[in-house]
Amino acid sequence: MQDILFDFIAKYITLTDEEKNAINSVDIFRSVKKGSILLSKGQRSKNSYFVLKGCIRTYYIIDGEEKTTAFYTEMDALTPHCVINKAPSDYYISCVEDTILTVSNLDMEAEINAKFPKFEIMCRKMSEELLAKHQIDFDGFKTSSPEQRYLNLLQSRPDLLQRVPQHQLASYLGIKPQSLSRLRARILEKDKG
Amino acid sequence: MQDILFDFIAKYITLTDEEKNAINSVDIFRSVKKGSILLSKGQRSKNSYFVLKGCIRTYYIIDGEEKTTAFYTEMDALTPHCVINKAPSDYYISCVEDTILTVSNLDMEAEINAKFPKFEIMCRKMSEELLAKHQIDFDGFKTSSPEQRYLNLLQSRPDLLQRVPQHQLASYLGIKPQSLSRLRARILEKDKG
DNA sequence: GTCGTTTCTTAACTTAAGTGAACGTTTTGA
DNA sequence: TCAAAACGTTCACTTAAGTTAAGAAACGAC
Numbered sequence: 001m002q003d004i005l006f007d008f009i010a011k012y013i014t015l016t017d018e019e020k021n022a023i024n025s026v027d028i029f030r031s032v033k034k035g036s037i038l039l040s041k042g043q044r045s046k047n048s049y050f051v052l053k054g055c056i057r058t059y060y061i062i063d064g065e066e067k068t069t070a071f072y073t074e075m076d077a078l079t080p081h082c083v084i085n086k087a088p089s090d091y092y093i094s095c096v097e098d099t100i101l102t103v104s105n106l107d108m109e110a111e112i113n114a115k116f117p118k119f120e121i122m123c124r125k126m127s128e129e130l131l132a133k134h135q136i137d138f139d140g141f142k143t144s145s146p147e148q149r150y151l152n153l154l155q156s157r158p159d160l161l162q163r164v165p166q167h168q169l170a171s172y173l174g175i176k177p178q179s180l181s182r183l184r185a186r187i188l189e190k191d192k193g
Numbered sequence: 194m195q196d197i198l199f200d201f202i203a204k205y206i207t208l209t210d211e212e213k214n215a216i217n218s219v220d221i222f223r224s225v226k227k228g229s230i231l232l233s234k235g236q237r238s239k240n241s242y243f244v245l246k247g248c249i250r251t252y253y254i255i256d257g258e259e260k261t262t263a264f265y266t267e268m269d270a271l272t273p274h275c276v277i278n279k280a281p282s283d284y285y286i287s288c289v290e291d292t293i294l295t296v297s298n299l300d301m302e303a304e305i306n307a308k309f310p311k312f313e314i315m316c317r318k319m320s321e322e323l324l325a326k327h328q329i330d331f332d333g334f335k336t337s338s339p340e341q342r343y344l345n346l347l348q349s350r351p352d353l354l355q356r357v358p359q360h361q362l363a364s365y366l367g368i369k370p371q372s373l374s375r376l377r378a379r380i381l382e383k384d385k386g
Numbered sequence: 387g388t389c390g391t392t393t394c395t396t397a398a399c400t401t402a403a404g405t406g407a408a409c410g411t412t413t414t415g416a
Numbered sequence: 417t418c419a420a421a422a423c424g425t426t427c428a429c430t431t432a433a434g435t436t437a438a439g440a441a442a443c444g445a446c
Contacts, residue, residue, distance in 0.1 A: 060336055067336040084325045091332070124317065131324050132277045138331045139284070142367055143253055143260040146403075166424060174335055179403050181425050186402090339433080359394060372433050374395050379432090 002029070004052045005102060008075050012122040019116055026112075028102040032095050039080055039093040046105040048079040054099025055163055059171070060091045068171040071096065071160055077126065096164055146175045147183055195222070197245045198295060201268050205315040212309055219305075221295040225288050232273055232286040239298040241272040247292025248356055252364070253284045261364040264289065264353055270319065289357055339368045340376055 002024060009015060015023075029052070032038065038056065039045050049056065051072050058078070059068040069091070072078050082089040083106065113120045141149060150173055153160060161169065170180035195217060202208060208216075222245070225231065231249065232238050242249065244265050251271070252261040262284070265271050275282040276299065306313045334342060343366055346353060354362065363373035 060332065062336055069332045069335055081325050081328060084321055090329075124320075127317075127320050127324065128277055131320065131327065132274050134324065134327055134331065135274060136283075138327065138334070139253065139262045141331070142262055142334065143255055165422095167422095175402095176404060177424070178405085178426085182403085185425085358392095360392095368432095369434060370394070371396085371435080375433080378395085 004074065005050065008050070009122065012125050013118045015118075019118075022115065023112075026108065028104055028108070030101055030103050032099050032101065034095050034098050036095045037092060038095070039082070039089055039091075041090060041092055042088045044082055044086070044088055045080060046083055046107070048077070048083060048104050048109075049093075050077045050102045050104075051075070052100045052102065054101070055096040055160075056093055056099055056101070057096050057164075057168065058091050058093050059168075066168070066171060068168045071157075071164060071172065073157075073159070073163075077130075096168070141174075146173050146179070147187070149173050150180070150183060151187075195245075197267065198243065201243070202315065205318050206311045208311075212311075215308065216305075219301065221297055221301070223294055223296050225292050225294065227288050227291050229288045230285060231288070232275070232282055232284075234283060234285055235281045237275055237279070237281055238273060239276055239300070241270070241276060241297050241302075242286075243270045243295045243297075244268070245293045245295065247294070248289040248353075249286060249292055249294070250289050250357075250361065251284050251286050252361075259361070259364060261361045264350075264357060264365065266350075266352070266356075270323075289361070334367075339366050339372065340380070342366050343373070343376060344380075 005023075006015065006020060032054075038049065039047070041061065049072070051074055053074060055071060055073045056078070057068050057072070058070045058080075059066045061067070070078075078093070080089055080091075080093065081087070109119070109123070113123075140152065144152065153169075153173070164172075166180060167177040170177040173180065175183070198216075199208065199213060225247075231242065232240070234254065242265070244267055246267060248264060248266045249271070250261050250265070251263045251273075252259045254260070263271075271286070273282055273284075273286065274280070302312070302316070306316075333345060337345065346362075346366070357365075359373055360370040363370040366373065368376070
Protein backbone atom coordinates (compact mmCIF):
# COMPACT_ATOMS: atom_id res chain seq x y z
CA MET A 1 0.00 0.00 0.00
CA GLN A 2 2.89 2.36 0.76
CA ASP A 3 3.96 1.83 -2.84
CA ILE A 4 1.26 4.27 -3.94
CA LEU A 5 2.73 6.91 -1.66
CA PHE A 6 6.26 6.28 -2.92
CA ASP A 7 5.12 6.30 -6.55
CA PHE A 8 3.54 9.65 -5.89
CA ILE A 9 6.63 11.07 -4.22
CA ALA A 10 8.76 9.74 -7.09
CA LYS A 11 7.04 12.23 -9.37
CA TYR A 12 8.79 15.04 -7.49
CA ILE A 13 11.98 13.72 -5.84
CA THR A 14 14.04 10.52 -5.65
CA LEU A 15 14.10 8.68 -2.32
CA THR A 16 16.86 6.47 -0.93
CA ASP A 17 15.92 3.28 0.88
CA GLU A 18 16.98 4.94 4.09
CA GLU A 19 14.53 7.75 3.48
CA LYS A 20 11.75 5.32 2.64
CA ASN A 21 12.40 3.47 5.89
CA ALA A 22 12.27 6.73 7.78
CA ILE A 23 8.84 7.45 6.33
CA ASN A 24 7.53 3.98 7.02
CA SER A 25 8.67 4.22 10.64
CA VAL A 26 6.47 7.26 11.23
CA ASP A 27 3.24 5.27 10.92
CA ILE A 28 1.00 7.77 9.26
CA PHE A 29 -1.33 5.32 7.54
CA ARG A 30 -5.00 5.28 8.52
CA SER A 31 -7.99 3.30 7.38
CA VAL A 32 -11.34 5.10 7.52
CA LYS A 33 -14.88 3.81 6.96
CA LYS A 34 -17.27 5.14 4.34
CA GLY A 35 -19.28 7.99 5.82
CA SER A 36 -16.71 8.90 8.49
CA ILE A 37 -16.20 12.60 9.05
CA LEU A 38 -12.52 13.59 8.94
CA LEU A 39 -13.12 17.28 9.58
CA SER A 40 -16.18 19.21 10.73
CA LYS A 41 -17.15 22.85 10.29
CA GLY A 42 -15.78 24.90 13.17
CA GLN A 43 -12.85 22.57 13.91
CA ARG A 44 -9.25 23.78 13.90
CA SER A 45 -7.56 20.62 12.69
CA LYS A 46 -3.86 20.56 11.78
CA ASN A 47 -4.14 17.42 9.66
CA SER A 48 -3.33 17.07 6.00
CA TYR A 49 -4.39 14.00 4.01
CA PHE A 50 -3.09 11.97 1.12
CA VAL A 51 -5.43 9.39 -0.40
CA LEU A 52 -3.86 5.98 -1.09
CA LYS A 53 -7.08 4.13 -1.88
CA GLY A 54 -10.70 5.24 -1.85
CA CYS A 55 -12.37 8.62 -2.08
CA ILE A 56 -13.03 11.56 0.21
CA ARG A 57 -14.92 14.78 -0.41
CA THR A 58 -15.16 18.31 0.93
CA TYR A 59 -18.58 19.89 1.36
CA TYR A 60 -20.29 22.90 2.86
CA ILE A 61 -23.70 22.92 4.49
CA ILE A 62 -25.56 25.99 3.23
CA ASP A 63 -29.19 26.53 4.20
CA GLY A 64 -29.27 22.94 5.40
CA GLU A 65 -28.06 21.62 2.05
CA GLU A 66 -24.81 19.84 1.34
CA LYS A 67 -22.71 21.52 -1.36
CA THR A 68 -19.89 19.24 -2.46
CA THR A 69 -16.96 21.22 -3.83
CA ALA A 70 -14.26 18.60 -4.41
CA PHE A 71 -13.50 14.89 -4.58
CA TYR A 72 -10.08 13.45 -3.74
CA THR A 73 -9.17 9.98 -4.99
CA GLU A 74 -5.99 7.90 -5.32
CA MET A 75 -2.84 10.07 -5.35
CA ASP A 76 -4.67 13.27 -4.38
CA ALA A 77 -3.38 15.40 -1.53
CA LEU A 78 -5.61 17.64 0.59
CA THR A 79 -4.48 20.33 3.00
CA PRO A 80 -7.61 21.99 4.44
CA HIS A 81 -7.84 25.78 4.72
CA CYS A 82 -8.01 25.66 8.45
CA VAL A 83 -4.50 24.21 8.49
CA ILE A 84 -3.15 27.08 6.41
CA ASN A 85 -5.01 30.04 7.85
CA LYS A 86 -5.33 28.59 11.36
CA ALA A 87 -9.02 29.52 11.49
CA PRO A 88 -12.04 27.27 12.15
CA SER A 89 -12.96 25.23 9.09
CA ASP A 90 -15.89 26.43 6.95
CA TYR A 91 -16.49 22.99 5.54
CA TYR A 92 -16.61 19.27 6.21
CA ILE A 93 -14.47 16.43 4.92
CA SER A 94 -15.94 12.94 4.78
CA CYS A 95 -15.31 9.54 3.21
CA VAL A 96 -17.27 8.63 0.10
CA GLU A 97 -15.87 5.07 0.23
CA ASP A 98 -13.87 3.03 2.69
CA THR A 99 -10.54 4.81 2.34
CA ILE A 100 -6.89 4.33 3.20
CA LEU A 101 -4.95 7.53 3.58
CA THR A 102 -1.95 9.11 5.26
CA VAL A 103 -2.48 11.73 7.93
CA SER A 104 0.24 14.28 8.59
CA ASN A 105 0.46 17.62 10.36
CA LEU A 106 2.74 20.63 10.23
CA ASP A 107 4.84 19.41 13.17
CA MET A 108 5.52 16.08 11.50
CA GLU A 109 6.33 17.82 8.27
CA ALA A 110 8.74 20.15 10.01
CA GLU A 111 10.41 17.10 11.56
CA ILE A 112 10.77 15.35 8.21
CA ASN A 113 11.90 18.56 6.51
CA ALA A 114 14.64 18.94 9.11
CA LYS A 115 15.88 15.39 8.51
CA PHE A 116 15.45 15.44 4.72
CA PRO A 117 15.62 18.88 3.14
CA LYS A 118 14.49 17.34 -0.13
CA PHE A 119 10.98 17.32 1.25
CA GLU A 120 10.76 21.04 1.38
CA ILE A 121 11.55 21.16 -2.33
CA MET A 122 8.83 18.63 -3.00
CA CYS A 123 6.29 20.63 -1.03
CA ARG A 124 7.09 23.79 -2.92
CA LYS A 125 6.75 22.02 -6.26
CA MET A 126 3.47 20.46 -5.21
CA SER A 127 2.15 23.83 -4.08
CA GLU A 128 2.97 25.46 -7.39
CA GLU A 129 1.53 22.60 -9.39
CA LEU A 130 -1.61 22.54 -7.27
CA LEU A 131 -2.17 26.25 -7.65
CA ALA A 132 -1.91 25.98 -11.43
CA LYS A 133 -4.24 22.95 -11.48
CA HIS A 134 -6.80 24.68 -9.28
CA GLN A 135 -6.81 27.73 -11.46
CA ILE A 136 -7.40 25.62 -14.55
CA ASP A 137 -10.22 23.73 -12.85
CA PHE A 138 -11.77 26.96 -11.71
CA ASP A 139 -11.57 28.48 -15.17
CA GLY A 140 -13.05 25.31 -16.65
CA PHE A 141 -15.96 25.46 -14.24
CA LYS A 142 -16.63 29.15 -14.78
CA THR A 143 -16.57 28.93 -18.55
CA SER A 144 -18.87 25.87 -18.82
CA SER A 145 -22.55 25.07 -18.52
CA PRO A 146 -23.66 22.23 -16.21
CA GLU A 147 -24.04 19.96 -19.24
CA GLN A 148 -20.52 20.78 -20.47
CA ARG A 149 -19.18 20.24 -16.96
CA TYR A 150 -20.81 16.81 -16.87
CA LEU A 151 -19.32 15.89 -20.25
CA ASN A 152 -15.91 17.18 -19.16
CA LEU A 153 -16.07 15.05 -16.03
CA LEU A 154 -17.00 12.07 -18.18
CA GLN A 155 -13.74 12.65 -20.05
CA SER A 156 -11.41 13.61 -17.24
CA ARG A 157 -12.59 11.49 -14.30
CA PRO A 158 -15.01 8.83 -15.57
CA ASP A 159 -14.43 6.74 -12.43
CA LEU A 160 -16.09 9.44 -10.30
CA LEU A 161 -19.43 8.97 -12.09
CA GLN A 162 -19.37 5.34 -10.97
CA ARG A 163 -18.16 5.61 -7.42
CA VAL A 164 -19.92 8.76 -6.22
CA PRO A 165 -23.67 9.05 -5.36
CA GLN A 166 -25.68 11.05 -7.90
CA HIS A 167 -26.77 13.75 -5.49
CA GLN A 168 -23.15 14.46 -4.51
CA LEU A 169 -22.16 14.59 -8.17
CA ALA A 170 -25.03 16.93 -8.95
CA SER A 171 -23.99 19.27 -6.19
CA TYR A 172 -20.39 19.11 -7.45
CA LEU A 173 -21.65 20.14 -10.91
CA GLY A 174 -23.58 23.01 -9.37
CA ILE A 175 -27.10 21.64 -9.94
CA LYS A 176 -29.84 19.61 -8.18
CA PRO A 177 -30.06 15.81 -8.42
CA GLN A 178 -33.27 16.07 -10.46
CA SER A 179 -31.51 18.30 -12.96
CA LEU A 180 -28.66 15.82 -13.27
CA SER A 181 -31.12 13.01 -14.00
CA ARG A 182 -32.81 15.14 -16.63
CA LEU A 183 -29.50 16.27 -18.11
CA ARG A 184 -28.34 12.67 -18.50
CA ALA A 185 -31.63 11.68 -20.12
CA ARG A 186 -31.23 14.64 -22.49
CA ILE A 187 -27.73 13.55 -23.49
CA LEU A 188 -28.85 9.95 -24.06
CA GLU A 189 -31.68 11.25 -26.23
CA LYS A 190 -29.24 13.33 -28.32
CA ASP A 191 -26.90 10.33 -28.79
CA LYS A 192 -29.77 8.21 -30.05
CA GLY A 193 -31.20 10.79 -32.44
CA MET B 194 4.31 54.75 -6.43
CA GLN B 195 6.86 52.22 -5.15
CA ASP B 196 5.32 52.76 -1.72
CA ILE B 197 2.43 50.52 -2.73
CA LEU B 198 4.88 47.75 -3.54
CA PHE B 199 6.73 48.20 -0.26
CA ASP B 200 3.49 48.31 1.73
CA PHE B 201 2.53 45.05 0.11
CA ILE B 202 5.87 43.39 0.85
CA ALA B 203 5.68 44.64 4.44
CA LYS B 204 2.72 42.31 4.97
CA TYR B 205 5.11 39.37 4.62
CA ILE B 206 8.65 40.45 5.51
CA THR B 207 10.52 43.52 6.81
CA LEU B 208 12.86 45.27 4.38
CA THR B 209 15.98 47.28 5.22
CA ASP B 210 16.68 50.49 3.32
CA GLU B 211 19.50 48.69 1.55
CA GLU B 212 17.05 46.07 0.32
CA LYS B 213 14.57 48.69 -0.81
CA ASN B 214 17.30 50.44 -2.77
CA ALA B 215 18.26 47.15 -4.39
CA ILE B 216 14.66 46.68 -5.56
CA ASN B 217 14.36 50.23 -6.85
CA SER B 218 17.57 49.83 -8.82
CA VAL B 219 16.15 46.92 -10.80
CA ASP B 220 13.64 49.13 -12.63
CA ILE B 221 10.70 46.78 -12.94
CA PHE B 222 7.97 49.41 -13.09
CA ARG B 223 5.86 49.66 -16.25
CA SER B 224 3.00 51.87 -17.31
CA VAL B 225 0.46 50.27 -19.68
CA LYS B 226 -2.48 51.79 -21.53
CA LYS B 227 -6.09 50.67 -21.18
CA GLY B 228 -6.78 47.90 -23.68
CA SER B 229 -3.14 46.79 -24.02
CA ILE B 230 -2.61 43.05 -24.20
CA LEU B 231 0.02 41.84 -21.72
CA LEU B 232 -0.21 38.18 -22.71
CA SER B 233 -1.88 36.41 -25.63
CA LYS B 234 -3.10 32.86 -26.04
CA GLY B 235 -0.31 30.66 -27.36
CA GLN B 236 2.52 32.78 -25.92
CA ARG B 237 5.14 31.35 -23.56
CA SER B 238 5.78 34.42 -21.46
CA LYS B 239 7.96 34.27 -18.34
CA ASN B 240 6.54 37.46 -16.86
CA SER B 241 4.75 37.83 -13.55
CA TYR B 242 2.84 40.99 -12.68
CA PHE B 243 2.03 43.00 -9.61
CA VAL B 244 -0.58 45.77 -9.91
CA LEU B 245 0.35 49.08 -8.27
CA LYS B 246 -2.48 51.14 -9.75
CA GLY B 247 -5.24 50.26 -12.19
CA CYS B 248 -6.85 46.99 -13.20
CA ILE B 249 -6.00 44.06 -15.45
CA ARG B 250 -8.01 40.96 -16.32
CA THR B 251 -7.51 37.42 -17.58
CA TYR B 252 -9.88 36.06 -20.19
CA TYR B 253 -10.35 33.13 -22.53
CA ILE B 254 -11.84 33.28 -26.00
CA ILE B 255 -14.24 30.35 -26.36
CA ASP B 256 -16.36 30.01 -29.49
CA GLY B 257 -15.41 33.57 -30.36
CA GLU B 258 -16.63 34.89 -27.01
CA GLU B 259 -14.56 36.48 -24.28
CA LYS B 260 -14.86 34.73 -20.92
CA THR B 261 -13.33 36.85 -18.17
CA THR B 262 -12.17 34.71 -15.25
CA ALA B 263 -10.37 37.18 -12.98
CA PHE B 264 -9.69 40.85 -12.24
CA TYR B 265 -6.50 42.06 -10.59
CA THR B 266 -6.43 45.48 -8.94
CA GLU B 267 -4.15 47.38 -6.54
CA MET B 268 -1.93 45.01 -4.49
CA ASP B 269 -2.86 41.92 -6.51
CA ALA B 270 -0.12 39.66 -7.88
CA LEU B 271 -0.54 37.53 -11.00
CA THR B 272 1.73 34.71 -12.14
CA PRO B 273 0.24 33.23 -15.34
CA HIS B 274 0.00 29.46 -15.80
CA CYS B 275 2.38 29.50 -18.71
CA VAL B 276 5.11 30.73 -16.38
CA ILE B 277 4.57 27.82 -14.01
CA ASN B 278 3.94 24.95 -16.39
CA LYS B 279 6.10 26.35 -19.21
CA ALA B 280 3.37 25.65 -21.77
CA PRO B 281 1.69 28.10 -24.19
CA SER B 282 -0.91 30.24 -22.45
CA ASP B 283 -4.56 29.27 -22.80
CA TYR B 284 -5.75 32.76 -22.04
CA TYR B 285 -5.17 36.47 -22.52
CA ILE B 286 -4.26 39.19 -20.08
CA SER B 287 -5.24 42.77 -20.83
CA CYS B 288 -5.62 46.14 -19.15
CA VAL B 289 -9.08 47.24 -18.08
CA GLU B 290 -7.74 50.69 -17.17
CA ASP B 291 -4.49 52.58 -17.64
CA THR B 292 -2.33 50.59 -15.23
CA ILE B 293 1.00 50.85 -13.46
CA LEU B 294 2.53 47.51 -12.54
CA THR B 295 5.77 45.72 -11.88
CA VAL B 296 6.99 43.08 -14.30
CA SER B 297 9.31 40.35 -13.09
CA ASN B 298 10.43 36.97 -14.34
CA LEU B 299 11.87 33.81 -12.82
CA ASP B 300 15.46 34.83 -13.62
CA MET B 301 15.08 38.15 -11.84
CA GLU B 302 13.42 36.44 -8.93
CA ALA B 303 16.25 33.92 -8.70
CA GLU B 304 18.70 36.82 -8.69
CA ILE B 305 16.87 38.61 -5.90
CA ASN B 306 16.41 35.38 -3.95
CA ALA B 307 20.17 34.78 -4.12
CA LYS B 308 20.90 38.26 -2.77
CA PHE B 309 18.10 38.32 -0.21
CA PRO B 310 17.00 34.88 1.03
CA LYS B 311 14.08 36.57 2.79
CA PHE B 312 12.35 36.77 -0.56
CA GLU B 313 12.02 33.06 -0.89
CA ILE B 314 10.18 32.97 2.41
CA MET B 315 7.85 35.68 1.19
CA CYS B 316 7.14 33.81 -2.02
CA ARG B 317 6.30 30.64 -0.15
CA LYS B 318 3.94 32.49 2.18
CA MET B 319 2.28 34.24 -0.73
CA SER B 320 1.84 30.94 -2.54
CA GLU B 321 0.15 29.32 0.43
CA GLU B 322 -2.06 32.31 1.06
CA LEU B 323 -3.00 32.52 -2.61
CA LEU B 324 -3.91 28.87 -2.78
CA ALA B 325 -6.20 29.20 0.24
CA LYS B 326 -7.77 32.37 -1.20
CA HIS B 327 -8.34 30.76 -4.57
CA GLN B 328 -9.98 27.75 -3.02
CA ILE B 329 -12.34 29.96 -1.03
CA ASP B 330 -13.20 31.99 -4.12
CA PHE B 331 -13.82 28.83 -6.09
CA ASP B 332 -16.05 27.39 -3.38
CA GLY B 333 -17.93 30.67 -3.16
CA PHE B 334 -18.54 30.63 -6.89
CA LYS B 335 -19.63 27.01 -7.00
CA THR B 336 -22.05 27.31 -4.12
CA SER B 337 -23.78 30.49 -5.37
CA SER B 338 -26.28 31.48 -8.02
CA PRO B 339 -25.41 34.33 -10.41
CA GLU B 340 -27.56 36.68 -8.33
CA GLN B 341 -25.79 35.69 -5.12
CA ARG B 342 -22.43 36.08 -6.85
CA TYR B 343 -23.39 39.59 -7.89
CA LEU B 344 -24.46 40.48 -4.36
CA ASN B 345 -21.27 38.98 -2.94
CA LEU B 346 -19.20 41.05 -5.34
CA LEU B 347 -21.15 44.13 -4.28
CA GLN B 348 -19.98 43.39 -0.72
CA SER B 349 -16.42 42.24 -1.31
CA ARG B 350 -15.23 44.37 -4.24
CA PRO B 351 -17.72 47.19 -4.81
CA ASP B 352 -15.09 49.17 -6.73
CA LEU B 353 -15.10 46.54 -9.50
CA LEU B 354 -18.75 47.25 -10.35
CA GLN B 355 -17.76 50.86 -11.05
CA ARG B 356 -14.51 50.43 -12.92
CA VAL B 357 -15.23 47.36 -15.07
CA PRO B 358 -17.50 47.30 -18.18
CA GLN B 359 -20.78 45.45 -17.64
CA HIS B 360 -20.16 42.79 -20.26
CA GLN B 361 -16.85 41.84 -18.64
CA LEU B 362 -18.52 41.73 -15.24
CA ALA B 363 -21.33 39.57 -16.60
CA SER B 364 -18.85 37.13 -18.06
CA TYR B 365 -16.99 37.08 -14.73
CA LEU B 366 -20.26 36.21 -12.98
CA GLY B 367 -20.87 33.42 -15.49
CA ILE B 368 -23.80 35.00 -17.35
CA LYS B 369 -24.56 37.15 -20.43
CA PRO B 370 -24.65 40.96 -20.29
CA GLN B 371 -28.41 40.93 -20.93
CA SER B 372 -28.92 38.66 -17.93
CA LEU B 373 -26.84 40.96 -15.74
CA SER B 374 -29.00 43.94 -16.74
CA ARG B 375 -32.13 41.95 -15.96
CA LEU B 376 -30.69 40.67 -12.69
CA ARG B 377 -29.86 44.20 -11.53
CA ALA B 378 -33.34 45.42 -12.47
CA ARG B 379 -34.79 42.49 -10.50
CA ILE B 380 -32.76 43.39 -7.41
CA LEU B 381 -33.77 47.06 -7.62
CA GLU B 382 -37.40 45.98 -7.91
CA LYS B 383 -37.08 43.80 -4.78
CA ASP B 384 -35.48 46.66 -2.82
CA LYS B 385 -38.34 48.98 -3.70
CA GLY B 386 -41.15 46.56 -2.89
C1' DG C 387 -18.06 68.47 -33.43
C1' DT C 388 -19.67 64.30 -36.01
C1' DC C 389 -19.81 59.66 -37.57
C1' DG C 390 -19.27 55.11 -36.39
C1' DT C 391 -18.47 51.80 -32.96
C1' DT C 392 -19.07 49.85 -28.67
C1' DT C 393 -21.80 49.43 -24.67
C1' DC C 394 -25.98 49.08 -22.04
C1' DT C 395 -30.73 48.27 -21.58
C1' DT C 396 -35.28 46.44 -22.74
C1' DA C 397 -38.43 43.11 -24.70
C1' DA C 398 -40.37 38.72 -26.55
C1' DC C 399 -39.45 34.14 -26.97
C1' DT C 400 -36.72 29.68 -26.05
C1' DT C 401 -34.28 26.60 -23.19
C1' DA C 402 -32.61 24.78 -19.01
C1' DA C 403 -32.43 24.63 -14.07
C1' DG C 404 -35.24 24.93 -9.51
C1' DT C 405 -39.25 23.18 -6.89
C1' DG C 406 -42.50 20.05 -4.94
C1' DA C 407 -44.35 15.71 -5.15
C1' DA C 408 -44.87 10.89 -6.25
C1' DC C 409 -43.04 6.35 -6.67
C1' DG C 410 -40.01 2.43 -7.05
C1' DT C 411 -35.39 0.85 -5.57
C1' DT C 412 -31.46 0.43 -2.66
C1' DT C 413 -29.21 0.81 1.61
C1' DT C 414 -28.90 0.54 6.35
C1' DG C 415 -29.34 -0.34 11.01
C1' DA C 416 -31.90 -2.19 14.89
C1' DT D 417 -34.65 -9.91 8.47
C1' DC D 418 -37.63 -6.34 8.10
C1' DA D 419 -39.00 -1.61 8.53
C1' DA D 420 -37.34 2.97 7.96
C1' DA D 421 -34.52 5.96 5.68
C1' DA D 422 -32.02 7.44 1.80
C1' DC D 423 -31.57 7.50 -3.11
C1' DG D 424 -32.67 8.02 -8.08
C1' DT D 425 -35.91 9.02 -11.52
C1' DT D 426 -39.92 11.09 -13.53
C1' DC D 427 -43.52 14.66 -13.99
C1' DA D 428 -45.83 19.18 -13.97
C1' DC D 429 -45.08 23.72 -12.96
C1' DT D 430 -42.12 27.95 -11.84
C1' DT D 431 -38.20 30.77 -12.32
C1' DA D 432 -34.10 32.39 -14.30
C1' DA D 433 -30.76 32.46 -17.91
C1' DG D 434 -29.82 32.19 -23.21
C1' DT D 435 -31.00 34.17 -27.69
C1' DT D 436 -32.28 37.42 -30.99
C1' DA D 437 -33.30 41.88 -32.05
C1' DA D 438 -33.85 46.79 -31.54
C1' DG D 439 -32.94 51.23 -29.81
C1' DA D 440 -30.62 54.65 -26.60
C1' DA D 441 -26.39 56.27 -24.60
C1' DA D 442 -21.44 56.67 -24.15
C1' DC D 443 -17.01 56.68 -26.27
C1' DG D 444 -13.29 57.33 -29.77
C1' DA D 445 -11.16 58.52 -33.88
C1' DC D 446 -10.82 61.70 -37.14
